[in-house]
Amino acid sequence: EVQLLESGGGLIQPGGSLSLSCAASGFTFSTSNMNWVRQAPGKGLEWVSAISNSGGNTYSADSVKGRFTISRDNSKNTLYLQMNSLRAEDTAVYYCAKAYNMDVWGKGVTVTVSS
Amino acid sequence: DVVMTQSPLSLPVTLGQPASISCRSSQSLVYSDGNTYLNWFQQRPGQSPRRLIYKVSNRDSGVPDRFSGSGSGTDFTLKISRVEAEDLGVYYCMQAAHWPLTFGGGTRVEIK
Secondary structure: OOEEEOOEEEEEOOOOEEEEEEEEEOHHHHHHOEEEEEEOOOOEEEEEEEEEOOOOOEEOOOOOOOOOOEEEEEOEEEEEEOOOOHHHHHHHEEEEEEEEEEEOOOOOOEEEEEE | OOOEEEEEEEEEOOOOEEEEEEEEEEOEEOOOOOEEEEEEEEEEEOOOEEEEEOOOOEEEEOOOEEEEEEEOEEEEEEEOOOOOOHHEEEEEEEEEEOOOOEEOEEEEEEEE
């Protein structure tokens, strides 16, 4: 069964850093492009960042550019999101999603940025 | 950025009746490979999003055939032929033809 399991969320103060992980199973991770997508409380979906299967190409939304870094370790079947300089508006459930067309989603992890 | 505009924002429905959601993009979603990368997602209350339709009209595995997608270029539609209780939730369109990837604002399907 194809599965994505996010971890690493929590409560963090503004200006702080947090690292999210997404463990993949049930498919060939190394051949799949991957995404992070977030959803602020009561709001819609917002694409955050994407990475190609090899990790050679990355893309990010303007709202996180220069603060968030997407990466992957194909030997560990794991996707990462390093989040720095966090702001209150980064508070959201963060999902990882497989492929640029997002055919499989994880259950999400909550990030709360608050003092 | 490609702006995805969905309508209506809220769609009150009667169970057993059809429903239709519109999605319009600010640019053509036809990619250089000839494919149109427009996808539809369903998010039930308290759940993660689930993809229903990819490349305009292709149903994902396990998606009931009462769901159908159509359209071309910049104008797309998701139709539910007969709404069932399990279909309630929020529906999003999303384009994957241009960076950054963008979602529509969502359409909430609820009981009338």
